[in-house]
Amino acid sequence: MKTIEVKTGRPYNIYIEHGLLSNAGKYVRNVSSAVRAVIVSDSNVAPIYAEAVDASLRENGFETSLFVFQAGEERKRLSTIEKMYSHFYEHDITRTDIVVALGGGVTGDMAGFAAASYLRGIDFVQIPTTLLSQVDSSVGGKTGVDLPTGKNLVGAFWQPAVVLIDPDTLSTLPGKFFNDGMGEVIKYGCIRSRSLFERLEKENAADIIDDIIYESVSIKKDVVEHDERDTGERAILNFGHTFGHALEKLYDYSGITHGEAVALGALLITRITEQKGITEKGTSDRLLALLKKYHMTTSTEFTLPQITAATRGDKKSSGKGLNFIFLREIGTCFINKISTDKINDYFCGE
Ligand code: NAD
Ligand code: GLY
Numbered sequence: 001m002k003t004i005e006v007k008t009g010r011p012y013n014i015y016i017e018h019g020l021l022s023n024a025g026k027y028v029r030n031v032s033s034a035v036r037a038v039i040v041s042d043s044n045v046a047p048i049y050a051e052a053v054d055a056s057l058r059e060n061g062f063e064t065s066l067f068v069f070q071a072g073e074e075r076k077r078l079s080t081i082e083k084m085y086s087h088f089y090e091h092d093i094t095r096t097d098i099v100v101a102l103g104g105g106v107t108g109d110m111a112g113f114a115a116a117s118y119l120r121g122i123d124f125v126q127i128p129t130t131l132l133s134q135v136d137s138s139v140g141g142k143t144g145v146d147l148p149t150g151k152n153l154v155g156a157f158w159q160p161a162v163v164l165i166d167p168d169t170l171s172t173l174p175g176k177f178f179n180d181g182m183g184e185v186i187k188y189g190c191i192r193s194r195s196l197f198e199r200l201e202k203e204n205a206a207d208i209i210d211d212i213i214y215e216s217v218s219i220k221k222d223v224v225e226h227d228e229r230d231t232g233e234r235a236i237l238n239f240g241h242t243f244g245h246a247l248e249k250l251y252d253y254s255g256i257t258h259g260e261a262v263a264l265g266a267l268l269i270t271r272i273t274e275q276k277g278i279t280e281k282g283t284s285d286r287l288l289a290l291l292k293k294y295h296m297t298t299s300t301e302f303t304l305p306q307i308t309a310a311t312r313g314d315k316k317s318s319g320k321g322l323n324f325i326f327l328r329e330i331g332t333c334f335i336n337k338i339s340t341d342k343i344n345d346y347f348c349g350e
Contacts, residue, residue, distance in 0.1 A: 008225060024053050025062065028060065042070070046102070101124060131185070140220060140228075190330060193215060194329075247302065248261045267298060
């Protein structure tokens with residue numbers, strides 16, 4: 001068992017262990033004296049894992065209920081949250097009860113937001129079952145839903161009471177979602193850990209998945225502890241994301257996955273900063289080789305002016321500019337704010 005303590009305003013532990021899911025109740029009981037626990041899960045995950053979690057919660061004295069929504073980002077909406085609130089009400093959930101998010105980032109973000117807002121805030125637990133949610137979204141307390149006008153536009157910072165990561169759940173995860181998570185893992189290597197990046201180059205990620213999860217979560221924990229409310233350093237976690245979100249928009253959120261878009265965004269921006277002499281020479285070639293190794297998209301039919309134009313309206317805008325994350329070399333990055341009216345010239349000019 002590996003344990004990581006996250007020292008945010010409300011501190012909590014992250015446990016990583018194979019088979020942890022069927023012992024979840026014990027760890028939930030350690031952080032909660034709740035009478036009732038609501039498991040929130042989606043239509044793909046619930047049939048595989050809800051029974052084991054439910055049994056373990058019952059063994060540890062919780063009265064349980066299960067709320068299942070149709071899997072997919074399209075359901076990450078206020079309408080699903082409203083249904084969740086009704087379920088909570090019908091099952092007599094009180095302020096001292098607990099919500100258990102069992103699933104990927106969509107489940108964790110929504111269950112966390114419902115927990116943050118129902119009765120002005122009840123505890124919740126994250127049991128992430130995708131690589132992306134294990135290395136990223138289950139840690140750090142960002143919760144929320146999408147609006148028709150954009151992703152994650154409504155939400156709250158609400159830290160979980162505990163995070164239970166069981167790498168065994170990845171055995172049932174479809175390959176394309178594994179790659180999505182790999183996009184975030186490669187990001188951590190780029191921004192903070194040359195040694196992680198080098199291991200991804202030399203070894204096969206699936207063979208060292210426990211180490212990858214541990215190192216990724218440790219990096220995220222460190223960044224979040226320094227900037228829990230995302231007003232400064234936490235922006236480095238968005239390396240590749242500004243171009244990535246622009247690409248997702250250009251592909252109408254269907255032709256490219258989020259992880260692929262982020263990884264491609266990281267590659268495109270690093271090519272430019274390397275040409276400008278900001279990033280060590282050879283970095284973008286190494287990134288390209290790594291993306292190819294993990295079967296990620298490495299090119300796009302969209303042009304740079306189209307991509308920079310699509311960054312307009314990015315929710316990461318602050319004041320009149322947008323924060324871009326540049327690499328100095330693999331493992332070291334910095335934040336560079338560029339004013340909105342200069343973005344096109346900066347990236348597309350000579
Ligand atoms: P997801 O939750 O939709 O899961 C991807 C797919 O895998 C779904 O179809 C799901 O049903 C299925 N699935 C999950 N676990 C499975 C398993 N073990 N076996 C079989 N199928 C399984 O998506 P995701 O990629 O985990 O997360 C993406 C979401 O995370 C986005 O909404 C994004 O905005 C959010 N996110 C949040 C943060 C944060 O800090 N809160 C960070 C990054 C991303
Ligand atoms: N995934 C970005 C963040 O948590 O800040």
